[in-house]
Amino acid sequence: MSSIPKSRKNVYTGLLFLAPNIIGVLLFVVFPVVLSICMAFTDWDLTKNNRYKADPDLNFIGFENFVRLFTEHEFTQYFQNTLFLMMGIPFGMGAALVAAILLSQNPKSDSAKAHKWLKMCTFGLLSVVLGVSIAMLFVSGYNGAGMMVLLMCLISGILMFGVLGGNTVYRTLFYLPSFTAGVPTYVLWKKLYNPRTGPINTTLTPALEKLSAVVDALPIWLFTSCRWIGFGLIAALFGYGISKLLKMWRDGEIGSVAMLPTMLALGLPILLALKWSYTAGVSWALLIACAIILTVLVVRAVKAKRDFTCAGFDGFGSGILLVLGLMVLEFIVLGVSTVLTNLPAMVSDPSDPGLSAPDWLGSYEWAKPSMMIIGFWAAIGSNNMLLYLAALTNVPKQLYEAADIDGASRWARFWNVTWPQLAPTTFFIAVMSTIGGLQGGFEMARSLTNGGPAGATTPISFFIYNEGFETGRLGYSAAIAWVLFLMIFTITTFNWKFGNRYVND
Amino acid sequence: MSMINTQVEEVHVHEPTPERDRRQFIGKTGLHILLACISFMLILPFVWMVLTSLKNLGEVSDPSWLPGEAGWQWSNYLAVFEKIPFATYYWNSLLIAAWVTFLQVFTSSLAAFSFARLKWRGRDKVFFLYLATMMLPGLVLMIPNYQIMITLGLVDTMTGLILPAAFTAFGTFLLRQFMLSIPSSLDEAAEIDGASKWRIYWDVILPLSRPGLITLTIFTFLGTYHSFFWPLVMLKSEHKYTLPIGILSFSSTSGQETNLLMAAVTMSVVPLIILFVVLQKQLVAGIQLGAVKG
Known part of the structure; x- marks a missing residue:
């Protein structure tokens, strides 16, 4: 045996194997992180402080960058953009699930x-x-x-x-959009969206002309009633969600603390409806009515002095999954009924008679939805679909057989067997997509719109790029990046805390 | 199936009756039509892309997707190479992706071996550091890394493009998880036979980690091939552009020539499609393997 003690020798061997990788990681990951933290607290500005300047002007300014972030409207606007773009995530997940279910059927x-x-x-x-x-x-x-x-x-x-x-053919075709998604396909979509020469508008324009003729011919009450039908549907969905959540709460499947945010999330589409064309008074009345019903129910439950069988945060995951699904439906109803309600007004608009195809990426209102459509196109056959596909094949066959013996309908089979079995996968995908959505969107924004029009499509990632590489305010840019990190960190810890427990259920 | 068997299992197995045949036929036909329609919608953009790339410039904005009077312009593809150094973009992208993948897989497998198969003091603490860096959004690193590149004089060089992308904790993590699933009796046996740690790594563990290595190779290669942010800020001179940067610059300088632009896009998308069709099995398995670690 050599004179070096064995434990020391082990450390040397271990580090020797590690060396090629860890040197790179230290140099290009750990050191930049430290540097970045320092930068976030300075006023490092390339116009004032660069290596060609004789007397660099670099000051430690404490939390000033962060204060500026939250006081200037830019960050708020771009954060809202990011959140808006992220509303596409549940739609993409739903589409991926449907695609996976279709592909999992034996053709x-x-x-x-x-x-x-x-x-x-x-x-x-x-x-x-x-x-x-x-x-x-x-x-x-x-x-x-x-x-x-x-x-x-x-x-x-x-x-x-x-x-x-068989299925391999369809799976390949489904997967192509997501596999090739990148700058080249975004350049392709930019051409597809071209308001005058793009194929989307050259197809849409004649169709819309016919549609406006039809709308003109139909009585107007047909469209105004759409508002109330839509409203009723949203209220029904909202009520269904609330009652389902309350039932889960009473059965001890979901904790009281976990129930509140999910309930609030359910009301989000209604709040949006307030901002849109719906009559504010009715929406408020509905919200107040819901609040009253809710309070009565909660008070009654508390008065009954029942045992709270689960801890406050229990079942957060299942609550969120339920709410996500319902929110998608609510948004669809909201969108469709708003469009239908406004159709006659749009057709008979004196300044622009008839329906015209949107300007897509060039218009402030349509730019974000345009991007979400591209995201949806790529999300249908994405990695998420493959994950769902794997999860679907892992659902134990006995469960289906048991359901068949009980005479369950297809719908009941899905909700009571497939959906709960897929829950861990859904939760994983939801968390990963949220993290990805918070820091994503740069490629699309840079190659489709360059962040415009008027900053409508600038997500936070593009903001960081702009500040760091275009205007050269490195300190400020680093601060934004760290705020973004904090959000991601919060979601990740949330995932650790609830995700695993939920998966084990 | 013999008569007796059918009678015994009558309760469980559905018998192939004409009624059932008809139901199956209708159901499967519906499924096929649905799947084919969705596939069709999804690939329509690609159809338009290919057809437009074969049009004459004057017909690009015609409502018909097919080339008109002027005929099919196969020469558009050659024109792209004359207009921009497209072959160079290709080569640069491939070169960078190959280098990053090689460095990533090689150094990650070494590090993963150290974390998964060797026992040394402080190992878990170092590994925790690795895990912690995985949570960082890449954006946090970009700005300081760019300053580092300026200091090292690596801006607008291939080296500067390759190095920061080549060392990540993700690869190490993925391979470590994979190596942990290899039975430890194998390297113990090799050790008794007097194999050095290097021999164990090279002759025992590495061959057994092949699925993991393939997954990492595909992920890294594709990620680098698609990568956009870092090349965008690093590259200044045109002859060093990678494919995405080249396409973007082409679209902003001569975006009006839709047919040539679409030819360029087609040429950058088609290799990916071929790659996917060829590697499809490994890819699907790899994505499912990669997510399990989550």
């Missing part, structure tokens, strides 16, 4: 006969499409029918490959 039927029929039908369809295509090309020529023929052939081609190749 090959277990009965050989049915599969043979399917194959025969597909080939029949394909030959019909080809025949019709050739006929159309002969009759109306390349320019008239070419596009129709192309799209028809494409869709029946996909169908044929799907029938022959």
Whole structure:
């Protein structure tokens, strides 16, 4: 044995293996972190302090950067933008779940006969499409029918490959948008969104013209009633959510502390409705009524002196999942009914008669939704879909069999078997997407709009870039980055605290 | 299936009756049509992209997606190479991605071996430091890292692009988790046979970690290929541009030439599509493996 004690030798070997990596990590991760913390408390400005200046002017200014962050409206606006863009996350998650469920169905039927029929039908369809295509090309020529023929052939081609190749074909096609998402596809979308020459608007404009003719012909009360129908639906969803949460609370599945924020989140769409076109008075009345019902119920529960079977924060995760799903529905209803209500006004607008296609990325109102559409396109077949797909195949078969024996409907089977089994995955995806959403959006903003119009599409990440690399206010930029870190840190600890417990349920 | 069997299992197994065949057929047909329609909608942007890249500039804004009178302009693809140093962008992207991936996988596997298979004092404390850095948003590091690059004189160099991306805690973490699942009896046996730690790493652990290594390779390669922020701030001279930066600069300088731009976009997207189709199995497994660590 050598003279070096064994434990010391072990440390040396361990560090030797670690060395190539840890030197890099220390130099490009740990040291920058320390530097960044220091920077956040200085007024480091590239215009005043750079290496070409003889007398650098660098001062320690304490929390001034942070105070400035919260007093100037810029940060608030960009943070709101980020939150607005993040509202797309539940939609994307829902779409990923639906896609995963569709893909998890076995497209090959277990009965050989049915599969043979399917194959025969597909080939029949394909030959019909080809025949019709050739006929159309002969009759109306390349320019008239070419596009129709192309799209028809494409869709029946996909169908044929799907029938022959099974789910792998569809999964590949679903996954392509998310796999290729990056600057090149954003450049592509910028062209698609072009208000005059882009294919979206060249398709939309004739369709909208027809729609305005239809709207003009219909009686106006049909549209004004949409407001009340929408409102009723939102109220019903809200009520359903509240009653479900209360039931969970009474059954001891969710703690009292955890219930409050989820209930408040349910009311968020209603608050938004207040800001939009809904009659404020009715919305307030509804909110107040809800508050009264809620108080009565809570007081009654407390008076009954029941045992609080779970701790305050228990079941936070399941509450959030329920609320997320309901919020998506509420937002959809809100959006659809608002649009429907305003249709006649938009059509008969004297300054701009008829419906016109939006300006997409160029308009203040549409820029953010445009980006969310791109995000949605990439989210349907994303990694989240693959995670859901893996989770779905891991659901124990016995559970479904048990549900079948109980005669559960498909819907009941989903809500009582699949959804609870998927809960850990959903929670993981929700947390990861929130973290990603808070620091994301830079690529899109930089390549689609450069943050405009009027800062409408500037997320926090773009703000940091702007301050750090365009205006050169390094200290300020570092401070923003650290505020962002604190938010992410909060969510991560929240995940540690509740995520694991929820997963173990 | 024999007669007796069918009779015994009659209660559990659905018999292939004409009724059932019909139900199955309708159900599966509906499923296929739905899946095909969604796939079709999702890839429509790509269809438009390819078709537009083959149009004459004058027909780009026509409502018809197909090239018109002027015919299919295959020469657009060559025109891109004349207009911008597209091949250079390609090469730069590949070179950087290859270097980052090599450094990342090699150093991470060494570090992961140290964390997972060696016992030394202070190991867990160092590992906790690694874990802590994983929570940091990349944005926090960008600004100070850029100042470091200025000091080192590495701005606008390939080295400056590669180094900060090559050393992350994530790779080490992923591989460590993977190596922990390899039975420890294997390296104990090798140790008894007199193998050095290096031999254990190289001959025992590394071959067994192949799925993990493949996952990390694909993740890192794709991440670097797509990476945008760091190249954007680091690169100043055009001949060093990577693909995303090159495409962006092309779109801002001659964005009006939609057909050429789409040809360039097609050429940067198609390799990815091919890569995906080829590597699909490993990729899907890798993503599911990568998330389990969460």
